[in-house]
Structures are given as C-alpha cells and as structure tokens.
Amino acid sequence: MMKKTKIILVFVFCILNFLSGCTKKQEVTKQDELIPVKVMRVGLKDIYKTLEYVGDIKALEEAVIYPKVSGKIIEKVKQDGSEIEKGGAIFYIDRDEVGLKFEKAPVESPIDGIVGRIYVDIGANVTTQSPVALVVSMDKVKIGLSIPEKHLASISLEQKASVRVDSYPDKEFTGVVTKISPVLDMETRSMPIEITIDNKGHFLKSGMFARVSLIIDKEKAAPLILKESIMGKGEDTYVYIVENNKAVLRKVKLGIRQNEYFQAKEGVREGYLVVIMGQQRLRDGVSVKVEQ
Numbered sequence: 001m002m003k004k005t006k007i008i009l010v011f012v013f014c015i016l017n018f019l020s021g022c023t024k025k026q027e028v029t030k031q032d033e034l035i036p037v038k039v040m041r042v043g044l045k046d047i048y049k050t051l052e053y054v055g056d057i058k059a060l061e062e063a064v065i066y067p068k069v070s071g072k073i074i075e076k077v078k079q080d081g082s083e084i085e086k087g088g089a090i091f092y093i094d095r096d097e098v099g100l101k102f103e104k105a106p107v108e109s110p111i112d113g114i115v116g117r118i119y120v121d122i123g124a125n126v127t128t129q130s131p132v133a134l135v136v137s138m139d140k141v142k143i144g145l146s147i148p149e150k151h152l153a154s155i156s157l158e159q160k161a162s163v164r165v166d167s168y169p170d171k172e173f174t175g176v177v178t179k180i181s182p183v184l185d186m187e188t189r190s191m192p193i194e195i196t197i198d199n200k201g202h203f204l205k206s207g208m209f210a211r212v213s214l215i216i217d218k219e220k221a222a223p224l225i226l227k228e229s230i231m232g233k234g235e236d237t238y239v240y241i242v243e244n245n246k247a248v249l250r251k252v253k254l255g256i257r258q259n260e261y262f263q264a265k266e267g268v269r270e271g272y273l274v275v276i277m278g279q280q281r282l283r284d285g286v287s288v289k290v291e292q
Helices: 002-032 149-154
Strands: 035-041 043-065 071-076 089-094 104-108 113-118 133-148 160-165 173-180 190-198 209-226 231-233 236-243 246-258 261-266 273-277 288-290
Touching: 035 236, 043 113, 043 246, 043 261, 071 104, 089 133, 133 149, 133 209, 149 190, 149 209, 160 190, 209 246, 209 273
Parallel strands: 035 288
Antiparallel strands: 035 273, 043 133, 043 209, 071 089, 089 104, 113 133, 133 190, 160 173, 160 209, 173 190, 209 261, 231 236, 236 246, 236 273, 246 261
C-alpha cells in the first residue's frame, strides 16, 4: 500500500513540474514577443496655416466693346483669340446715313489684350448700345473672394495666396491680396477682397474655377508628424517613439496643421522614429520590431 502511494506521489510531482515548465516557457515567450510597428522619421519642413476658399478667375482688365456709331458691320478685322493693341480696329462699320460721304468707321479696343469674344458677324446692324466684342488683358488675372468677419484680422495687403485649377492639377500659382474692401457686406457679414496673379504664360483663363489657400501663419523648418501617429485630443496628445527597439510614450504639443501633417512644438525632435501604425497594441517600455 505504501509503495503504491509513493508511486502516485512521484507521478503527481512529475506532472506538476511539467506544467510549471510549460508555464514558464509561455511567460518567457510572451515577454520576448516583439510587437511589429511602422514608423516615420521626423524631418524638418516648412508648414503653413491657411484659409481655404473657391472663386472664379477673371482678367484683370476686361472691356466690352460698343460701336461709336450705328450702321452695318462690313469688315471683321480680328477673330476670337487675336491679340490687339489699344486703339486697334476689331470691325469696320458702314454708317449708312443719308447725306454722308461713305467712310468706314472703326470699332476700336480701349485696351491692350486679346479678343476674348466676338458677338456679331459681318452684315449685322448695330447701334451704339450693341455689344460687339469682349477684349481681355490676360497678363494678370484676379479672383474675388468674400472673407468671413471672424477672419478679418488675418488678412492684409500683399498677403500671399496659393491658387490651383483643375486644368493644371500639378501646378501651383502664386497670387497676392491687392484689394481689401473697407466695408463689410451686411447680409453675409463678410469682407470682399481681390487677389491678383501674374499670368505671363496665359495658363489661367477668364472663367476658370479656382481653389485658393490664403496663408495666415507659417513655421519654417518645423518638426512634422503624421496625423495617424497622434493619440488623445486637445492638450492631452501623445505619440510613441522607438528608442533602442522599445516603445516610449511621449506627450506632444501640436501647432499648425497642414493636410495630414502637424507641427510638433514640443515632445519630439528631428530624427526621432515616431510610430504611425501598430500603436494601439503598445504600452510604455514594450519591445517592438520596426517593419519597413
């Protein structure tokens, strides 16, 4: 009986040792587990705070042309898209007045520019009230915007603006604020302003739809982090950085936001590796494996 009891005790002891060994192995394996993460290296770049608007492009100077005399169009000198100098003839008119000696009367442009539109054809009868053509000066163009009252303090003359159009998605045009109305629109509580853009290549056309970004603040050579890396909100925002293959929780103070990037005013510096994917599984001090 005693011998049988000893055998049972030895068997139980062996089982307990085996289970204990497995548990320790599992704990060691769990402790040695590396959590995979993706990171970005913090770099220094300029970042801008902007106000976003949309508007229509117009030629800086546009002139609707009216004849100085009534009569019939007998000659067309210019076509749509023709360049024209100030005083140049677009049409000639037969006065068709009884008692007057026949003499062609020119219809002249009051500005240098391009004939944007011809409204009449040869043979048409016109009066001094008939619009016959549109001439535009395209070396400079303008965009009119209405700025809400709450942003008035951020707008000033010569302030720069970034302009983009669908026709040239990869091209950015630079304009400046050249006019600010001294009077607000009482219905919309907004202030009309005008932005002027150099257009020597005539890429921008009158009537184009444009997206305008007014730069109201900027930081040069600022450390930038991606939105995806940030946890928390308000003043309690954090990121994980990787140091010596371990996750380190850092509180950060955010500044200007531009698209998917934030300025990191405090908490991280240039060269830090900031976790942008996998931070949901992290805690301060755990081992990580950086994946490319």
